[in-house]
Amino acid sequence: MGSNQEAAAINPGGEADAKLVSLRRTKLAAAAALAACVAIFAAARSFQGQYPWLGFVAAFAEAATIGGLADWYAVVALFRRPLGLPIPHTAIIPANQNRIADNLGRFIEVNFLSPGPVREKLNEVDFAALVADWLSDPRRAAGLSRFIGRLAPQMLGAIEQSGLRDFMGSRMMAQLEKIEVAPFAAGLLRAFTEDRRHQKLLDELTRVVGRFLNDEQALAAMREKIREELPTMFNLFRADAYLLKKIVASAGSLLEEIRADPDHPVRAEFDGFVQQFIERLEHSKAYARRAEQLKRTLLERAEVRGLAGDMWESLRLFIEQDLESENSAVAAHLAGLLTEAGRQLARDPAIRADMNEGFVVALASFVESQKSGVSSFIADQVKRWDLVQLTRLVEINIGRDLQYIRFNGMIVGGLAGLVLYAAERLFFTH
Structure with missing residues (x-):
């Protein structure tokens, strides 16, 4: 040497x-x-x-x-x-140094780096178990999480420069354009009404109306409207106040009855209204045309077109700011995910077998492609x-x-x- x-x-x-x-x-x-x-x-x-x-x-x-x-x-x-x-x-x-070097390199390439012996040796190693043991250690998983976090800004920047963000935005808009709004909305509403969850919406409406009836400004506006509609003689006897009081009391009483009685007739009417609306969404061509027109109008708006870009920017800003903090939620969740992945991998022999087969194929292919280089490297080292x-x-x-x-x-x-x-x-x- x-x-x-x-x-x-x-x-x-x-x-x-x-x-x-x-x-x-x-x-x-x-x-x-x-x-x-x-x-x-x-x-x-x-x-x-x-x-x-x-x-x-x-x-x-x-x-x-x-x-x-x-x-x-x-x-x-x-x-x-x-x-x-x-x-x-x-x-x-x-x-015969050079000849010995060349023959030694060829001997190792043919006898030690041929596909059969290499695969046989690689099959003896449980690569997946090594990965599982490594990831199952919370300290190592946390270190890998921090490493990924340091690379996150570069990865996000690479995604932007590659045009993936614009591609995802255009694909999202294309998929939204393919969605038939009326059947889609009907399906959502039918799933929503299966366990009468829509009745909670009715309960909330009654509460909103009840709060409106107790609002002094709203009552004053209603009284003024009643006064305008009543003849002057009635106003002299303060009929507007009497009518308003009766209306508010009757409406409040009705709202209380609706909320208290799960079988109230108003609830049945509301059920019928919702079911009729769902059926029209499913079968009415007119509803379908109006829904599609509304969808196209919304998608043509600049705000909607820029929604994908805004979502991406918000996501990127959140990830970058979170990873910069000492108590990063993203890093903590990623470390937990890696640790759990290691534990799940250790418990699943089928996944480990698939992973090991993948390792063997990848490493054997790598050795096969590089073995001539190994032979030349050994020969060059011996010649030196x-x-x-x-x-x-x-x-x-x-x-x-x-x-x-x-x-x-x-x-x-x-x-x-x-x-x-x-x-x-x-x-x-x-």
């Missing part, structure tokens, strides 16, 4: 140091074993004349020495040139490694196992030499 940071990535501190110490110990043991083979061979050959059976020992030690040297050469040739000599096909790893660091990395991680090849080479070579020497003595010595 070309930087200290990259070197640190290759040599992660204490673990690498421990591996290096273990490697050196194994190398020393292998070298000592090879030296022992040489010493045994020399000693056995020296005393073979006196003790013929030492020929077997010498044959084993000689072959073991040759096997150990051959495997030492093979292991060293992977990482560097043996004894610094420019022997062909040595220092294999440093000489310094040759010394690269060699050291590989040797630290697998060199200790490779040193056992030297032990095996000495054992196998020694046994082979022993067998050959025994065969020689058996077949060629008379």
Whole structure:
């Protein structure tokens, strides 16, 4: 690698140091074993004349020495040139750094990032449960709510700039124009009258009229009107006051009776009036034409046309002002909604299964689209490694196992030499 940071990535501190110490110990043991083979061979050959059976020992030690040297050469040739000599096909790893990097990247892409293994691994993860656990924490939900609140002004501004507000306004007006007012109003009124809720409207009307009859200014106006209609002679006897008193008393008494009696005839008349009006709205073409004309007149007014824009501005102003306050109701409700969503998700395995399937499809598709980039990234990183660091990395991680090849080479070579020497003595010595 070309930087200290990259070197640190290759040599992660204490673990690498421990591996290096273990490697050196194994190398020393292998070298000592090879030296022992040489010493045994020399000693056995020296005393073979006196003790013929030492020929077997010498044959084993000689072959073991040759096997150990051959495997030492093979292991060293992977990482560097043996004894610094420019022997062909040595220092294999440093000489093939680029090819190793490309092959490593392709190997990971084909064997680890193919669709099958990726989906199998992703299916082991319950992503929905992780999301549910995360959202169920009120502190985290509140933090996410505050984060969304900080983004709200930008989101609202983006909606305005995108033309979505005007689009929603035009769509709302288009939908209102499609509504047939008469049947719609009839349906609302019929639902309103099913449990006689319209009678509460009659009760309210009687209260309004009662308050009117007790208003001094209203009574004075009524008395003046009666006085104008009565002959002059009647006014001399204050007949206007008498008539007004009788009218107010009779009307007040009637209103009290209506409010007190749920089966009063006036209520029945009111029921009939409302039902007749509903039927006309449902079936009368004249009513339908007048309702449509009224609707078009209202929709053509500038105030109604600008209603959508005014509603949007009011909504935006409310959200922005609320989110700026320390005790934001929107943020509090959003945090509660997120927390409850997490709890509901934790309790609903079917929704979690659907979410997990969606995560798997999305992530697998992402890996499939990016895996060639991952392969190139790995290859580029390996190519950037310094040759010394690269060699050291590989040797630290697998060199200790490779040193056992030297032990095996000495054992196998020694046994082979022993067998050959025994065969020689058996077949060629008379």
